[in-house]
Amino acid sequence: MKSSTLGVIEMIAAMLISGTIGYFVVVSELPILNVVWFRSLLGAGTLLVICWMLGFLKRENFTKRVLILGGISGVTVVTNWVLLFSAFSKASITIATVTYHTQPFMLVALGAIFLSEKVTLSKLMWLAVAFVGMIFVVTARMGGEAGGTDYLLGVAMSLGAAFLYAVTVILVKQLKGTPPHLVALMHVTVGSIVLAPLANWAIQPETATQWTSVLALGILCTTIMYIIMYDAFQKLTTSLTGALSFVYPVAAIAVDYFAFDRQLTAGQWIGSAAILFAACAMTLGWKLPRFKSVTNAS
Numbered sequence: 001m002k003s004s005t006l007g008v009i010e011m012i013a014a015m016l017i018s019g020t021i022g023y024f025v026v027v028s029e030l031p032i033l034n035v036v037w038f039r040s041l042l043g044a045g046t047l048l049v050i051c052w053m054l055g056f057l058k059r060e061n062f063t064k065r066v067l068i069l070g071g072i073s074g075v076t077v078v079t080n081w082v083l084l085f086s087a088f089s090k091a092s093i094t095i096a097t098v099t100y101h102t103q104p105f106m107l108v109a110l111g112a113i114f115l116s117e118k119v120t121l122s123k124l125m126w127l128a129v130a131f132v133g134m135i136f137v138v139t140a141r142m143g144g145e146a147g148g149t150d151y152l153l154g155v156a157m158s159l160g161a162a163f164l165y166a167v168t169v170i171l172v173k174q175l176k177g178t179p180p181h182l183v184a185l186m187h188v189t190v191g192s193i194v195l196a197p198l199a200n201w202a203i204q205p206e207t208a209t210q211w212t213s214v215l216a217l218g219i220l221c222t223t224i225m226y227i228i229m230y231d232a233f234q235k236l237t238t239s240l241t242g243a244l245s246f247v248y249p250v251a252a253i254a255v256d257y258f259a260f261d262r263q264l265t266a267g268q269w270i271g272s273a274a275i276l277f278a279a280c281a282m283t284l285g286w287k288l289p290r291f292k293s294v295t296n297a298s
Helices: 003-018 021-028 032-053 064-091 093-100 103-114 121-139 148-173 180-194 208-235 238-244 247-260 266-284
Strands: none
Touching: 003 208, 003 238, 003 247, 021 032, 021 064, 021 093, 021 208, 021 247, 032 064, 032 180, 032 208, 064 093, 064 148, 064 180, 093 121, 093 148, 093 247, 093 266, 103 121, 103 148, 103 266, 121 148, 121 266, 180 208, 208 238, 238 266
16 A cells, blocks of 8 residues: 555544544533543553653653743643533534634734745635635524524634644644654643643543543544544645545534534535635635736737
8 A cells, every 4th residue: 555545544534533522522521621631641641652662752852942832832732622622512513613624824824923924815815715604603503502602602712722723833833853742742741730730520430421432532532643643644745634634524514413413504504614615725725816817919
């Protein structure tokens, strides 16, 4: 099997796993801070073993700069999880995931501000398309299930999570040369330490379903997903990686529909489609068509 073919399979598998995160969060029926803490702790334990086996736990990999950037980005990514997971029960898994995919636009904005990256007319157009889609999503309502205040709060949390993800990417870009598995280990370690005093210890997993959900989030949706996703990154081009990343929201929509029978309104479908299309166009670098002016020769 070709390396690129294996990379495609790995990337699709990683995105399909990502699409199940909302399901496990919801069926765990645990406070969000507890869920994120368990995910961080289990992820830290397994990633620690993997990093040790791969020989990443070397002193030279833990410079002061790496520890500072790893710690700060760990706080942003864990807070990102808290906001996104909280949004699932308020705006639904589908709407939270779709809204979360406004992150490419936030990343472009932060890149322009902090990395002096150029913002083209095409990028501005895709931003406008996504903004229109967001208006459709925000003005829609989940009939009889999530009322106005909770729904809008869920959308706002998803946008906040997307912003923090973009901040995390900007910070992680400064860690070039650091093994990605080690970066992930620092993130979940920060999560397990920071959230320990904030979690509600009076509420613990009790049923088999709750423990299965927690273990799935920590091992399947963190450790295994990170390993195959990072391996896919090394085998695929950036454009193909970006294109395959949109398997994630599609998978999340399917899980939300089949597991919880969540139906979207017409406005939500239109808005979701506009956001995902614009985000895909932005990720893949689609440009506006150029029309040449035609003049008549005299």
